Amino acid sequence: MPIPVSQAWTVATYVIKQKLKGRKRYPLVLMLEPLFRCNLACAGCGKIQYPAHILKAELSPEECFKAVEECGVPMVSIPGGEPLLHPRMPEIVQGLIDRKKYVYMCTNALLLKEKLHLFKPSKYLSFSVHVDGEREHHDLGVCREGGHDIAMEGIRAAVAAGFRVTTNTTLFDGADPNSVRRHFDQLMAAGVDSMMVSPGYTYEKAPDQKHFLGRARSRKLFRAILSNRKKEWQFNASPIFLEFLMGKRELTCTPWGMPTFSIFGWQKPCYLLQDGYADTFQQLLDEVEWSNYGTESGNPRCANCMVHSGYEASGVNYTFGSLKGLLATAKAIFFDQHDDADAQKLLNDWKPTQHGPLVQIATPAGEQKEQLVAGD
Numbered sequence: 001m002p003i004p005v006s007q008a009w010t011v012a013t014y015v016i017k018q019k020l021k022g023r024k025r026y027p028l029v030l031m032l033e034p035l036f037r038c039n040l041a042c043a044g045c046g047k048i049q050y051p052a053h054i055l056k057a058e059l060s061p062e063e064c065f066k067a068v069e070e071c072g073v074p075m076v077s078i079p080g081g082e083p084l085l086h087p088r089m090p091e092i093v094q095g096l097i098d099r100k101k102y103v104y105m106c107t108n109a110l111l112l113k114e115k116l117h118l119f120k121p122s123k124y125l126s127f128s129v130h131v132d133g134e135r136e137h138h139d140l141g142v143c144r145e146g147g148h149d150i151a152m153e154g155i156r157a158a159v160a161a162g163f164r165v166t167t168n169t170t171l172f173d174g175a176d177p178n179s180v181r182r183h184f185d186q187l188m189a190a191g192v193d194s195m196m197v198s199p200g201y202t203y204e205k206a207p208d209q210k211h212f213l214g215r216a217r218s219r220k221l222f223r224a225i226l227s228n229r230k231k232e233w234q235f236n237a238s239p240i241f242l243e244f245l246m247g248k249r250e251l252t253c254t255p256w257g258m259p260t261f262s263i264f265g266w267q268k269p270c271y272l273l274q275d276g277y278a279d280t281f282q283q284l285l286d287e288v289e290w291s292n293y294g295t296e297s298g299n300p301r302c303a304n305c306m307v308h309s310g311y312e313a314s315g316v317n318y319t320f321g322s323l324k325g326l327l328a329t330a331k332a333i334f335f336d337q338h339d340d341a342d343a344q345k346l347l348n349d350w351k352p353t354q355h356g357p358l359v360q361i362a363t364p365a366g367e368q369k370e371q372l373v374a375g376d
Helices: 005-020 061-071 089-098 112-118 135-142 147-160 177-189 215-226 239-245 281-287 308-319 323-334 341-349 364-375
Strands: 029-032 075-078 102-107 125-130 164-171 194-199 260-262 265-269 274-278
Touching: 005 308, 029 061, 029 308, 061 089, 061 281, 075 089, 089 102, 112 147, 125 147, 135 147, 147 164, 164 177, 177 194, 177 215, 177 341, 194 215, 194 239, 215 239, 215 341, 239 308, 239 323, 265 281, 274 281, 308 323
Parallel strands: 029 075, 029 260, 075 102, 102 125, 125 164, 164 194
Antiparallel strands: 260 265, 265 274
8 A cells, every 4th residue: 555544544634633723724744854965966956055064964853853843744754965874864763753753764775775774664664765767867867877776776675674665756857758657667566665756846056957847848748657557556645636747637836735944944935945944833834925935926936836845735635625625536546547548649659858968977986076075
């Protein structure tokens, strides 16, 4: 099953309680960033562009626990940077598990195999491994030759050790839907519990600014990928969100649904935009002019955004917002094949776009130099 029954029940009861309390804005997942330091230099990432003294900084376990308790979410996603570079990450993860939070520890898996012994399998813990496609596409995206093979080795090792493993795939302009579908087959064959997929959205600090997807291209791509889907594919996402990606449903952004806490504090307004920071979660809710964000706001920075961090909570909110939402979600779950002859023709006729490398791919021999520069 893509999501444990206990997790689904916890999230459902949490959302219903928020509805009964009349809360219009409530968080669903905390994006907890304990560090920005990483052992990759992906061209589409804006996190590692910070100066060296910022890349050396880390949140303490106590700061992490305080942020989780402050916003009261049932789920915590730990991105970065690369969380496995944090020397106290096992302590942070175990502390969240002890608080009965469902944890998705995001990782590029370069260190996963060697650090598995520091963690214990739990229904509350999932390793969320970032794999952006088949070997050539992934290695190009993360700018490291051999990165795909290491990530897949890490996935198989974690599955064999009894851990829940999910994956996160971000798609950029030029992605081939046929290749993405083969990628899904490979992930499920490796034993992952479920997959998350989302279009790439531009970071202002990202070195590469040319290959992020617009809305029209996103919908065309995801219609080709997610229509006529295989029964064995399992997705770690709201079925309403997946329909939104395919252009079958309209959703408005819920930027407060997945707030971000890092060494700077609570990020305004969301994971992808940097319009300042708040000292407390309540200040974040009170101080941000939420009407200035989302596609419907007219904000040009939000015009093309369809990413998971903005719209997954929207899908969940739609599900529990009315009987109509519940019925629509049930239909999306039980009739999830989305047979579509036109989408199949689109898939058959798709001509892959040839792009040059986003940046120079680092070889294993050059990796040590890059890591020293990033952490110096």
